[in-house]
Amino acid sequence: MLIKQISIFVENKPGRLSAVTKLLSDNDIDIRALSVADTKDFGILRLIVNNPDKACEVLKKADCTVSLTNVIAIGINDKPGGLSAAMDCLYAANISVEYMYAFISKSEDQAYVILRVENNDKAVEALKENNFTILKAEEVYDM
Amino acid sequence: MENYWNKEIECMSREDMKKLQDERLVAQVKHVYENVPYYKKLMDEKGVTPDDIKSTADLHKLPFLTKADLRDAYPYGLLAMPLSECVRIQSTSGTTGKRVVAFYTQHDVDLWEDCCARAITAVGGTKDDVCQVAYGYGLFTGGPGLNGGSHKVGCLTLPMSSGNTERQIQFMRDLGSTILCCTPSYAAYIGETVKEMGLTPDDLKLKAGIFGAEPWTEEMRREIEKSLGIKAYDIYGLTETSGPGVAFECSAQKGMHINEDHFIAEIIDPDTGEVLPEGSKGELVFTSITKEAFPLLRYRTRDICVLSREKCSCGRTLIKMSKPMGRSDDMLIIRGVNVFPSQIETVLIEQGYAPNYQIEVDRVNNTDTLDINVEMSEEQFSDTIKGIQEKERELVEAIKTILGINPKVHLVSPKSIARSEGKAVRVIDKRKLHD
């Protein structure tokens, strides 16, 4: 149910981001979704890829600071109000969201949202109860 | 029960000690002036003659001697006795620049070994002890110094030198060593190896260790004490001043007593050279008062520490020096505060970081800024901005507590700080670029 997200520490220096993405493509790793959170000094690049374990190994070998975090991917209707329904559901269950980011699927009416919450089990339970589609790891990796 | 090697000297009244120091200083100054042209020139340049030095109160009139002088004078320039009277040399490792070679007459060797005997006695050593000396032997003063002291005390002496750790532990067990002398880092390594070999401190008879020749922290002391089941004591000395034993720790384990009958200590402001009052933090300066072959007048050690005459629970009246807190050449003055990179390093290690950091000092709008880049490990990395900023805040707080000034801390990737010859470049002082 949970998806392995790769988080990479990137200092705000020119070329750092492109170096990471080049390294991944050189190693035949496809990026499914991506988000960058940054401050004045540094950023955290968060990636969903087809092969997280291999990506992690490749990045570590290249002296990147990397961690794997379990996140949830849900499918929502790609129309107004789709995301806020999911947020309402989590809010009602008293689950705070650390961060999230969306990506569009190949099918037309679905969008996907990656959620990083404090308690994955509780969040999955609440979302399921409210009939949200929760993606399996393989579904996301093989997308 | 406290044991003393020379109770008369070690517990002498301040008044008597001062009298002894006065006499010996006058004679020492006369000795160098008459026998060492290098010193005569330094004193003449400062307009000081031996007649101006009547007691320790006149010490400040003498010129300083620095490591650069020692290198300049290499090899014989500071020799104060004919070579025919010398029986030994010892030397520094010479990692930075030219080596320093120190000469000893038999009298010099005797007084050095006597100082080491005081150190061994102060940790509880007697003729019934088995003293394992795992300092390097050879040109390095550690091995020969403690070896000689151990002989004087009458311990069964094991001249192991350093290395071959399993054999060290084998001898330790087979011959029942009770005192270990080596560098603190080697003691910690022996402790780890003991554990790896499946042994515990109960398998050893060790009770005390004398560890010096490199800086170490209180935390390291606790670790060594635990891993070897001993009390760990510090010892201080420099090749230039004869070797280990210039100062030694007693049962109080709180600072090292300086052998004042042989060495007079002063604390100076490293920038101005001005003598600071007792209790001030500054650069340690030593003047030998009994040496024959290689006397040192007002030698700047570059070690930063504090002197204290507070009454010690061990009964010794010898002045105490703190563990060196840094090197004067590393000192930075930031917003008027003395800052040593080693202080920052200690905080990092205590907070679980590797000592890979870089200090950047700059001046913005006439105010000094202090930025510290710290390499984090994978375990310290968190996938949230909040998590990393929290770690940075913790470091800021811990460093502020020690330095009294507010730094900016930036966590950076491992191995991202520029290294020069394998060592991270510790300090970038951009203020100097503007001047």
Ligand SMILES: [Zn+2]
């Ligand atoms: Zn004491």
